[in-house]
Structure formats: C-alpha cells, structure tokens
Amino acid sequence: MLKLLLPDFYITDIFEIDFDYLKKKGIKAILIDLDNTLMPWNSDEVNTELIDWIARGREKGFRFCIVSNNFAKRIINCSEKLGIPAATGAFKPGRKIFLKGMEITGTSPAETAFVGDQLFTDVLGAKRVGITVILVKPISEKEFFWTKLVRRLEKKLIKTMEEKGLLKKF
Ligand SMILES: [Mg+2]
16 A cells, blocks of 8 residues: 555655656656646646746656646636646546546656645556656645645655655655
C-alpha cells in the first residue's frame, strides 16, 4: 500500500520541476492536477509566472493535460485560460481519467509524468497506472472540507516517508 502512495519526487511547487531531467528520462507529457497544484483551490488566478512555465515546458517539447476532480465547468474554464486540454468524465484515484489524459497527450505510461498535491487521489491514482509521480505541496490551505480532513493523515504519511528518506527532489 505504501508503495502505491510513494511519489517519485516531492517538491515545493511546480517551478521546481526539472524539465531537462524528465526529458532525459523519456518523459514527453505532463498530466497535471488543477486545484492547489496549478492554481489555488477554486481560484481563477492565472499569473504570468504560470503562463511562462507552461510555455517553457512546451518549448522543451512537453505536452500538458489537466487531470482534475473538480466540476466540469471550472475545469473547462481553466483549461481555456491556460491553453491546456483537460481529461474529464472520470475521477482520481480511478485509472480511467489518467488513461484519458494519456489518450489526449498520445503518450504511454513510461512517457508520462503526473503532478498533483494529494496522496490519496493524485499519487495513488497515477501510481496505479504506472506513471512517474511528482507530488507538490498544496498552494494554499483553502480547500474542500473533505480534503482538509484527509490532509491530517496525509501529513503523517509524508512525515514518515521523509523520516525514512524515501522522498527525493530533482
Ligand atoms: Mg489538487
């Protein structure tokens, strides 16, 4: 179980992602969670730093796709604002939404990385389909009430992983 919850990388935010390293490893696409990974929870705030980051990734040849459990309307709105397609109609940690994402990016699990901020939806789901998982710290503490409850357990697990030296940065 712990193995399925262990991310390949654990970093502060998306800006720490080493595009060159991923490229060397054969990664061609980045599936990415929306809330508290790309943008604060339920916020429409798109800053230039984020737009630049996406542009830099594209210049390196990466394809992006949003994989989010939020409402379709919000996902579509953000997808348009960011200029990134989104996989919809299924939910993490189910496999289906990740498979849909890879269908959009046209990549295999070995060629795909996923970035998210939650262990039990993001990391678990992406691990189940065998893709490289990058866990980021949530952008803000604002979130769905259920997520707040789950965070307590998540924090304990992350602490244990840290103490065992299982978490690595780029
Ligand atoms: Mg999230």
